[in-house]
Amino acid sequence: MPVLCSSCSEKRAVLKRPKTGHSLCKACFFWAFEEEVHQTIVAAKLFRPGETVGIAASGGKDSTVLAHVMKLLNERHGYGLELMLISVDEGITGYRDDSLETVKRNQQQYELPLKIVSYEELYGWTMDAIVKQVGLKNNCTFCGVFRRQALDRGAIMLKVDKICTGHNADDVAETVLMNILRGDIARLRRCTAISTASEGDGVVPRCKPLKYAYEKEIVLYAYFKKLDYFSTECIYSPNAYRGYARTFLKDLESIRPSSIMDIIHSGENLSVREGVKMPVQGTCSRCGYISSQALCKSCVLLEGLNRGLPKLGIGKHHRLHEKILSQQPLTEHEQRKLKSVDF
Amino acid sequence: MCQVEEEYHEQLERVDTPSASKKCVKCKEELAAVVIRAGDAYCRKCFRESFIHKFRAMLGKTRVIFPGEKVLLAVSGGPSSCSMLSQVQEGVSQNAHKKLRFFPGIVYIDAEGGALGQCKEMRQKTTSELCDMFRSTGFPFYILPLEQVLDLPGSVLTPSPPSDQPGSVYKAAVDLFLQSGDSSSDGKAEEQECVSLPAVQESHTRLLQQLIGSAQTLTAKQDLLNTFRQHLLVHTARTRGYSKLMQGDSCTRLAVKLLTSISLGRGAQLAQDTGFSDCRYGGVTVVRPMREYSAKEIAYYNHMFKVPSVVIPNLDTKMPDKASIQRLTQNFVTKLQADFHSTVSTIYRTGEKLQTAGRGSSAAEDAEALALCCRSVKFSEEASALQATLISEQLSQSSVKPEPPANVGQCCSSERPCGGAEGTGDCCRSSSHLVGSLSSRDHEATDLRSLLCYSCRRTVRDMSSVDCLPQYVLSVAQRRQNRSAMKEQISEFLLDDA
Numbered sequence: 030m031p032v033l034c035s036s037c038s039e040k041r042a043v044l045k046r047p048k049t050g051h052s053l054c055k056a057c058f059f060w061a062f063e064e065e066v067h068q069t070i071v072a073a074k075l076f077r078p079g080e081t082v083g084i085a086a087s088g089g090k091d092s093t094v095l096a097h098v099m100k101l102l103n104e105r106h107g108y109g110l111e112l113m114l115i116s117v118d119e120g121i122t123g124y125r126d127d128s129l130e131t132v133k134r135n136q137q138q139y140e141l142p143l144k145i146v147s148y149e150e151l152y153g154w155t156m157d158a159i160v161k162q163v164g165l166k167n168n169c170t171f172c173g174v175f176r177r178q179a180l181d182r183g184a185i186m187l188k189v190d191k192i193c194t195g196h197n198a199d200d201v202a203e204t205v206l207m208n209i210l211r212g213d214i215a216r217l218r219r220c221t222a223i224s225t226a227s228e229g230d231g232v233v234p235r236c237k238p239l240k241y242a243y244e245k246e247i248v249l250y251a252y253f254k255k256l257d258y259f260s261t262e263c264i265y266s267p268n269a270y271r272g273y274a275r276t277f278l279k280d281l282e283s284i285r286p287s288s289i290m291d292i293i294h295s296g297e298n299l300s301v302r303e304g305v306k307m308p309v310q311g312t313c314s315r316c317g318y319i320s321s322q323a324l325c326k327s328c329v330l331l332e333g334l335n336r337g338l339p340k341l342g343i344g345k346h347h348r349l350h351e352k353i354l355s356q357q358p359l360t361e362h363e364q365r366k367l368k369s370v371d372f
Numbered sequence: 373m374c375q376v377e378e379e380y381h382e383q384l385e386r387v388d389t390p391s392a393s394k395k396c397v398k399c400k401e402e403l404a405a406v407v408i409r410a411g412d413a414y415c416r417k418c419f420r421e422s423f424i425h426k427f428r429a430m431l432g433k434t435r436v437i438f439p440g441e442k443v444l445l446a447v448s449g450g451p452s453s454c455s456m457l458s459q460v461q462e463g464v465s466q467n468a469h470k471k472l473r474f475f476p477g478i479v480y481i482d483a484e485g486g487a488l489g490q491c492k493e494m495r496q497k498t499t500s501e502l503c504d505m506f507r508s509t510g511f512p513f514y515i516l517p518l519e520q521v522l523d524l525p526g527s528v529l530t531p532s533p534p535s536d537q538p539g540s541v542y543k544a545a546v547d548l549f550l551q552s553g554d555s556s557s558d559g560k561a562e563e564q565e566c567v568s569l570p571a572v573q574e575s576h577t578r579l580l581q582q583l584i585g586s587a588q589t590l591t592a593k594q595d596l597l598n599t600f601r602q603h604l605l606v607h608t609a610r611t612r613g614y615s616k617l618m619q620g621d622s623c624t625r626l627a628v629k630l631l632t633s634i635s636l637g638r639g640a641q642l643a644q645d646t647g648f649s650d651c652r653y654g655g656v657t658v659v660r661p662m663r664e665y666s667a668k669e670i671a672y673y674n675h676m677f678k679v680p681s682v683v684i685p686n687l688d689t690k691m692p693d694k695a696s697i698q699r700l701t702q703n704f705v706t707k708l709q710a711d712f713h714s715t716v717s718t719i720y721r722t723g724e725k726l727q728t729a730g731r732g733s734s735a736a737e738d739a740e741a742l743a744l745c746c747r748s749v750k751f752s753e754e755a756s757a758l759q760a761t762l763i764s765e766q767l768s769q770s771s772v773k774p775e776p777p778a779n780v781g782q783c784c785s786s787e788r789p790c791g792g793a794e795g796t797g798d799c800c801r802s803s804s805h806l807v808g809s810l811s812s813r814d815h816e817a818t819d820l821r822s823l824l825c826y827s828c829r830r831t832v833r834d835m836s837s838v839d840c841l842p843q844y845v846l847s848v849a850q851r852r853q854n855r856s857a858m859k860e861q862i863s864e865f866l867l868d869d870a
Binding site: 035036046048049051053057060061064065068069072205206209210211212214217241273277280281283284285287288290291292293294295296297298299300301302303305 | 589591630631633634635636637638639640642643693694696697700701704708715718719721722725726727756757758759760761763764765767768769826827830
């Protein structure tokens with residue numbers, strides 16, 4: 030006996046929702062998924078009519094689905110937004126150049142303007158070159174820090190008011206777990222916020238419309254809608270610390286599917302005791318980007334790369350900021366400490 | 373390269389070779405007997421001193437336990453709580469340097485029969501072992517079966533007002549105690565009050581088994597067991613006049629508990645669950661003096677100084693890794709600790725920096741402790757994970773049109789069968805929109821759930837029927853509902869409370 034869809038009870042159910050366990054037919058699933066994203070956008074008041082919104086597109090499933098859903102909802106509910114695609118080229122051969130082709134195809138399919146910014150033109154370094162210098166253990170730090178700035182620069186070039194990224198519920202839950210494991214209390218407080226609250230030049234606020242969508246549901250959506258995306262993991266990712274948090278989260282999901290939402294709920298309700306030292310937002314003295322130290326992280330990382338001291342950005346180095354700013358050479362001892370790299 | 377005058381200005385790198393015979397890092401005289409963290413090797417004497425000192429410093433630094441107070445030690449028989457017991461025993465003994473000045477009592481909750489399903493002989497054996505251990509300490513002790521949780525009064529869930537302390541400032545209290553003389557310290561000479569396992573009715577055991585059994589998943593079972601155990605401990609402390617309850621959670625255990633709480637949705641109440649003192653029960657404060665000891669330290673101490681402990685199996689003993697969330701988290705943390713040695717202490721420090729959310733403005737009236745876990749948390753209703761989950765449930769069930777849906781019944785997937793035949797709405801958290809098609813029993817279930825916090829809702833959702841919950845939970849829930857209905861009726865006449 031075929032199972033009927035639990036929502037319309039007319040058509041046969043073709044899938045089971047990972048989030049709630051209900052059996053749904055295709056049309057009802059599409060409708061439920063899109064409606065949930067719409068409710069998230071409306072409840073959190075993410076956009077205002079007339080804004081220009083940049084969709085951070087990497088060619089992967091999250092950003093492809095995000096572009097599709099944003100375009101659909103913009104037309105269906107009349108948000109009045111102008112949408113654009115922004116893509117970042119980190120220079121990872123075998124991974125990024127293939128996914129960029131997907132983004133270009135998306136651009137043609139959805140008829141949205143596209144802007145690609147690359148690490149090579151912004152910083153003079155590609156990720157492949159960085160990994161050759163840094164090794165396989167700390168390279169995700171470089172990529173993440175550089176990408177954040179690259180997205181902002183791309184957004185400013187395109188003159189968008191907001192950026193939206195395709196972070197899904199699994200990503201947010203992983204981030205909560207990782208910040209606890211790392212002891213990063215400042216990030217722990219901010220990471221469940223659906224949009225960043227930052228005013229100032231050089232920074233564009235960004236939001237996550239897919240925050241409450243499970244990764245599996247995104248894949249189901251893309252599969253049934255026959256959306257075209259690129260599905261390979263970054264070749265440098267197996268050694269990342271985030272992998273531990275991810276395996277743990279996958280195991281949790283297999284025991285209890287709602288635990289992803291439970292973790293996000295916990296993260297939203299955490300509050301930090303008074304008297305705990307928190308970083309204060311300022312600007313970088315060299316490039317003017319936002320930073321909580323004298324020099325922003327990407328300037329420090331770049332300095333390290335350019336001087337051949339790959340460990341300069343990893344670990345604590347506040348005392349060296351002054352030295353770097355004033356262009357003094359570092360002592361022999363410091364140089365040796367920063368140079369050694371364990372593979 | 374091979375010149376005569378060549379000198380090496382740079383320092384040659386020296387790698388510390390691990391040697392078998394290292395000196396103790398503290399006294400630097402004796403040979404080290406135990407290595408706690410990488411690089412910290414202690415001899416027997418220094419280890420013992422530092423262990424005892426840590427315990428005293430914990431109590432002294434926080435100044436929560438006033439002299440002359442009655443403190444109840446919750447001993448589970450495991451290594452941490454037995455270590456705590458031996459520390460207290462040593463500290464209270466007459467010849468201790470700077471004697472601890474409170475009056476301890478011991479309590480052990482026997483969950484074997486009801487929850488774990490052990491046979492009577494096993495229960496007797498364990499309790500007699502523990503009895504001997506407790507008797508040798510000389511403190512009054514109580515061994516209670518978990519079945520007593522079914523007879524608890526509803527007052528357990530209401531925070532009682534804290535008893536008046538003679539001096540709320542610690543120093544004043546100490547002076548007062550010293551003035552009144554140390555005569556009361558001989559109070560232990562009175563006959564040792566001991567309550568061992570009273571005869572438990574079979575029916576009660578069956579009821580308890582049914583209650584635990586109504587939870588479909590092991591995670592929910594463990595959660596319920598912990599909650600009820602905690603309730604019984606607090607009740608015992610209250611009725612026997614103890615104002616403090618000491619629990620022996622170690623650093624490792626607390627780190628696991630923190631991660632588990634996050635995974636279960638208890639983030640808002642983390643600080644109370646894992647902090648040093650927990651005041652949500654009003655008159656009884658829960659303290660955790662062993663929270664800075666890692667499990668490794670406790671194991672070494674128990675082994676070297678022969679502290680007795682009893683092995684009592686738990687619900688998730690010998691279970692596979694993914695049997696429950698608690699078990700999975702424990703494995704995860706211990707495995708990660710093996711690779712990254714600072715994992716447990718980092719998690720612990722993160723927990724220390726958190727506080728309970730939503731405190732301060734809510735008065736005792738409004739901050740009604742929630743029906744199961746006694747936490748008082750207000751949820752932000754908009755744009756939160758809770759709201760998103762509710763919306764998902766709604767969208768997946770009812771049809772778009774506002775007619776009452778006729779087929780809520782299909783909502784369950786094949787691998788999560790509903791408990792009762794007619795309780796089809798039971799396993800889904802049906803919101804109040806679907807009232808029409810629900811039976812009255814489901815109506816009750818819905819209303820009970822609205823009085824629970826997020827994670828207790830999740831646990832109850834795993835239960836096949838809400839009626840198995842002990843009477844006190846249901847009656848308190850009923851009373852709270854009545855009160856909120858009353859409040860709604862008169863809301864326009866109430867002036868804004870300050």
